[in-house]
Amino acid sequence: MKSTPVKGTKDYLPQEAAIRDYLQNAILETYQNAGFSRITTPIIEDAVNLDKSEGGENLNLIFKILKRGQKLSSALASGNADEKSLSDMGLRYDLTLPLSRYFANNRNDLLTPFKVIQMDRVYRAERPQKGRLREFMQCDIDIIGNPSSDAEVDLILTTTKALKKIGISDFTVKINDRRILKSIFAYAGFEESDNEKLAIIFDKLDKIGIAGVKAELTEAEFSQNAIDKFISLFESGSLDLDSVAKVCDAEYVTSLKYIMDTVKKVSNDTIAITFTPSLVRGQGYYTGTIFEVEAKGYSGAVAGGGRYDNLIGKFLNEDIPAVGFSIGFERIFGILIEQGYTIPGQKKRIAVFYDPDTFADALVYAESLRNEYMVSVFARPKKLGKFLNKLEAQNFAGFAVYGQDDGIKLFDAN
Amino acid sequence: MKSTPVKGTKDYLPQEAAIRDYLQNAILETYQNAGFSRITTPIIEDAVNLDKSEGGENLNLIFKILKRGQKLSSALASGNADEKSLSDMGLRYDLTLPLSRYFANNRNDLLTPFKVIQMDRVYRAERPQKGRLREFMQCDIDIIGNPSSDAEVDLILTTTKALKKIGISDFTVKINDRRILKSIFAYAGFEESDNEKLAIIFDKLDKIGIAGVKAELTEAEFSQNAIDKFISLFESGSLDLDSVAKVCDAEYVTSLKYIMDTVKKVSNDTIAITFTPSLVRGQGYYTGTIFEVEAKGYSGAVAGGGRYDNLIGKFLNEDIPAVGFSIGFERIFGILIEQGYTIPGQKKRIAVFYDPDTFADALVYAESLRNEYMVSVFARPKKLGKFLNKLEAQNFAGFAVYGQDDGIKLFDAN
Numbered sequence: 062m063k064s065t066p067v068k069g070t071k072d073y074l075p076q077e078a079a080i081r082d083y084l085q086n087a088i089l090e091t092y093q094n095a096g097f098s099r100i101t102t103p104i105i106e107d108a109v110n111l112d113k114s115e116g117g118e119n120l121n122l123i124f125k126i127l128k129r130g131q132k133l134s135s136a137l138a139s140g141n142a143d144e145k146s147l148s149d150m151g152l153r154y155d156l157t158l159p160l161s162r163y164f165a166n167n168r169n170d171l172l173t174p175f176k177v178i179q180m181d182r183v184y185r186a187e188r189p190q191k192g193r194l195r196e197f198m199q200c201d202i203d204i205i206g207n208p209s210s211d212a213e214v215d216l217i218l219t220t221t222k223a224l225k226k227i228g229i230s231d232f233t234v235k236i237n238d239r240r241i242l243k244s245i246f247a248y249a250g251f252e253e254s255d256n257e258k259l260a261i262i263f264d265k266l267d268k269i270g271i272a273g274v275k276a277e278l279t280e281a282e283f284s285q286n287a288i289d290k291f292i293s294l295f296e297s298g299s300l301d302l303d304s305v306a307k308v309c310d311a312e313y314v315t316s317l318k319y320i321m322d323t324v325k326k327v328s329n330d331t332i333a334i335t336f337t338p339s340l341v342r343g344q345g346y347y348t349g350t351i352f353e354v355e356a357k358g359y360s361g362a363v364a365g366g367g368r369y370d371n372l373i374g375k376f377l378n379e380d381i382p383a384v385g386f387s388i389g390f391e392r393i394f395g396i397l398i399e400q401g402y403t404i405p406g407q408k409k410r411i412a413v414f415y416d417p418d419t420f421a422d423a424l425v426y427a428e429s430l431r432n433e434y435m436v437s438v439f440a441r442p443k444k445l446g447k448f449l450n451k452l453e454a455q456n457f458a459g460f461a462v463y464g465q466d467d468g469i470k471l472f473d474a475n
Numbered sequence: 476m477k478s479t480p481v482k483g484t485k486d487y488l489p490q491e492a493a494i495r496d497y498l499q500n501a502i503l504e505t506y507q508n509a510g511f512s513r514i515t516t517p518i519i520e521d522a523v524n525l526d527k528s529e530g531g532e533n534l535n536l537i538f539k540i541l542k543r544g545q546k547l548s549s550a551l552a553s554g555n556a557d558e559k560s561l562s563d564m565g566l567r568y569d570l571t572l573p574l575s576r577y578f579a580n581n582r583n584d585l586l587t588p589f590k591v592i593q594m595d596r597v598y599r600a601e602r603p604q605k606g607r608l609r610e611f612m613q614c615d616i617d618i619i620g621n622p623s624s625d626a627e628v629d630l631i632l633t634t635t636k637a638l639k640k641i642g643i644s645d646f647t648v649k650i651n652d653r654r655i656l657k658s659i660f661a662y663a664g665f666e667e668s669d670n671e672k673l674a675i676i677f678d679k680l681d682k683i684g685i686a687g688v689k690a691e692l693t694e695a696e697f698s699q700n701a702i703d704k705f706i707s708l709f710e711s712g713s714l715d716l717d718s719v720a721k722v723c724d725a726e727y728v729t730s731l732k733y734i735m736d737t738v739k740k741v742s743n744d745t746i747a748i749t750f751t752p753s754l755v756r757g758q759g760y761y762t763g764t765i766f767e768v769e770a771k772g773y774s775g776a777v778a779g780g781g782r783y784d785n786l787i788g789k790f791l792n793e794d795i796p797a798v799g800f801s802i803g804f805e806r807i808f809g810i811l812i813e814q815g816y817t818i819p820g821q822k823k824r825i826a827v828f829y830d831p832d833t834f835a836d837a838l839v840y841a842e843s844l845r846n847e848y849m850v851s852v853f854a855r856p857k858k859l860g861k862f863l864n865k866l867e868a869q870n871f872a873g874f875a876v877y878g879q880d881d882g883i884k885l886f887d888a889n
Contacts, residue, residue, distance in 0.1 A: 062521075062523060062524050062527055062789065062790050063521050063523060063524060063576075064576050064579035065580055066520075066576070066577075066580070067517060067519050067520065067521050071517065072514070072515075072516050072517075072577050073515045074514070074581060074585075075512035075513065075514055075585075075591075078514050078515050079513065082513065086500075089496075093849055094822075094845050095845070095850070095851075096826070096849060096851025097851075098489035098492070099489065099493065099496065100486070100487060100488070100489055100492050101487045102480065103480050103486075103610050104518065104596065104610065105481050105609075105610065106480075106481065107481050109476060109477060110476050110477060113476055124519070124543075125540065125541040125543075126538050126539065126540060126541065127538075127539040127541050127558065127561055127562050129539075129600055133558065137556060142556065143551070144541060144547065147541055150538075152540075162476070162477075162478050162480070163480075163486050165478035166478040166479055167486055172865055174853065177489075182518065184519075207854075209854065211834050211854065214834070214838070215852065218838065323834060323838075326835045376476050376478045412510070420625050420628070421737045421740045424628070424629075424632065424737075427510075428741075431509070435508050435509075435510060436509070436510050437509075437510025437511075437590060438510065438629065439588065440621075440625065451586050455586050
């Protein structure tokens with residue numbers, strides 16, 4: 062038997078699990094206080110739903126569940142059994158597909174606009190490597206059924222509040238609109254079918270600068286005319302919203318300005334939010350606004366999201382406006398653990414030791430301390446000193462020996 | 476695409492999810508305050524571990540995960556692919572196997588005795604039927620590495636405290652010892668190989684009485700001598716601990732008495748705990764004390780557990796004493812929901828409505844209310860009355876319209 066967890070998954074030690082719980086609760090409470098409601102959905106989804114979902118490359122990473130009993134026998138007896146015929150369900154690879162299904166299944170019992178929280182585990186059969194987990198936590202809020210840019214504002218204010226709550230305060234919100242991206246590519250004269258390739262190159266602007274982007278576009282053999290026209294947009298050094306307004310539908314720019322202005326106003330200018338024309342974000346399903354949060358000390362985004370108006374309604378065969386924002390929980394947890402994070406304002410943990418025949422009385426004593434402390438009761442170990450070292454390593458704050466009248470001894474007071 | 480969740484699993488509506496979260500947190504806090512620490516383990520376990528675990532019939536209910544890529548191709552190419560060769564992992568069917576693996580994997584980082592909380596989802600491919608879920612929550616505390624009966628006392632006091640915390644206060648703890656059960660069967664002269672069959676019949680004592688047990692034993696054609704000797708134990712009407720003491724090892728009785736006396740003493744006689752010689756409990760892995768909690772208004776047990784000294788050490792090839800207590804979370808949740816449970820002491824939820832162009836100000840106003848309320852901000856709907864009805868149905872307590880100076884209107888004050 063193997064004592065390690067399966068590749069790409071993790072056992073969390075008590076202190077780690079406590080920090081995960083604390084962070085999740087802090088985020089959850091912020092979301093709830095802002096009027097969002099948590100739902101939960103099963104980890105298992107129907108294979109048909111997973112296969113037809115818009116997961117892009119994630120569809121190749123689904124953990125599939127083997128059929129059982131007669132169904133399995135039939136599949137095997139067919140002589141041409143394959144992945145598809147052998148499995149009837151799979152583990153979800155994100156929380157958006159379950160949310161779409163859930164909304165279709167429970168629409169009549171839900172308030173619309175539906176302001177929803179999902180914080181739960183998802184599964185991807187990634188090649189195991191550092192920082193890539195096969196079982197991980199996603200932490201999403203979504204607003205379903207609100208076509209107005211107010212939904213974006215609500216999400217940005219709520220998500221940044223949650224980030225502040227868990228100690229991430231030095232950050233910038235980057236914002237763009239998929240339709241602006243399309244418009245500037247079209248204005249330059251690129252083929253629409255090249256948009257994805259173009260986006261991948263343009264996304265590197267922050268790293269390689271406009272000269273680097275130009276070089277990569279040239280290397281990829283795009284039309285020289287289109288490249289020149291595209292690069293000319295950056296003549297003044299950067300591309301601001303006013304310049305963009307000249308080459309795309311005014312509505313896109315108005316909506317971004319409204320979102321940015323409102324976020325600044327409501328937050329008293331405490332939230333930095335900047336138009337970032339090269340922001341792309343991966344998921345193919347975004348249809349409008351896209352945004353992400355960059356924070357000091359974190360490489361890559363700590364949160365990201367956008368508007369996806371064609372996805373939620375898939376089960377209902379109608380377009381339903383939706384916008385979501387997801388916190389990169391595992392990335393944040395990983396960094397906080399490395400930094401030696403401690404849970405703020407937590408009740409202290411102490412141990413109460415007892416000698417033979419005083420267990421009942423020691424329990425009563427321990428109970429009397431539980432308003433102030435989290436209290437574990439232990440038989441007094443033979444090697445008390447060694448055990449005390451272990452307690453300290455396990456984040457205990459101190460101990461008391463029942464029957465000795467010197468009360469609680471805190472380690473940091475020694 | 477199918478909008479219903481897969482058979483035997485559930486979508487939880489916002490109010491249901493909130494109640495589940497509340498109950499889980501109330502239980503978790505009680506456990507933590509009593510010095511237990513939460514851990515989390517992956518939902519996926521290695522197939523080898525699952526197959527070799529002591530799950531009894533649950534081993535037939537494992538959701539198996541299909542191999543991927545080259546491994547799958549090889550299994551299929553072999554020509555005799557079967558369940559075993561096609562899968563390399565499975566979903567855990569309980570939390571005890573993962574706990575054993577976890578303890579072996581992390582022993583050096585853990586404090587022993589290890590007082591551990593697990594509250595998480597498990598999976599069983601049951602035939603879907605009312606009250607049988609394929610994805611459900613287990614809620615366990617265990618003490619690993621403490622051979623003394625003090626561990627049982629700690630678990631019983633802590634679990635009953637958690638039950639009280641979630642509103643279950645009219646209950647009885649039934650307690651027995653597997654070794655006593657064995658001893659009285661042996662005393663009567665039954666064959667040891669018949670113990671399981673005997674236990675199944677004896678377990679019905681509460682329902683069918685001693686005459687019914689006698690009738691079933693006779694019908695099952697056990698030796699008449701043994702039946703008579705067994706039934707004679709109940710001559711005085713019931714079988715108490717003093718009578719049991721005459722036919723089994725004194726230590727078993729002493730330990731049960733100690734547990735019962737200590738629980739009564741520490742709880743000031745507020746916990747009813749009774750020796751129940753016919754208590755059997757299903758799992759084959761129990762080796763000593765067994766117990767369960769029966770509560771008024773609940774059929775069957777609301778919590779159960781016992782000592783299992785041979786299981787945790789399986790990965791380490793040594794016997795490690797362990798005792799656990801599990802709350803029947805889904806059963807309790809089901810009954811509470813039917814009874815129209817409301818979360819005690821919860822912040823009230825209200826809506827703030829805004830008219831066009833006042834969104835930013837309405838957000839600032841909403842934020843000012845969030846110390847007292849959970850506040851959702853909505854554009855004022857065209858049909859306000861209809862929307863208010865929906866809010867009330869969704870457990871909102873009231874609303875305010877930004878810009879109207881009459882403030883918050885609570886529904887129950889109307």
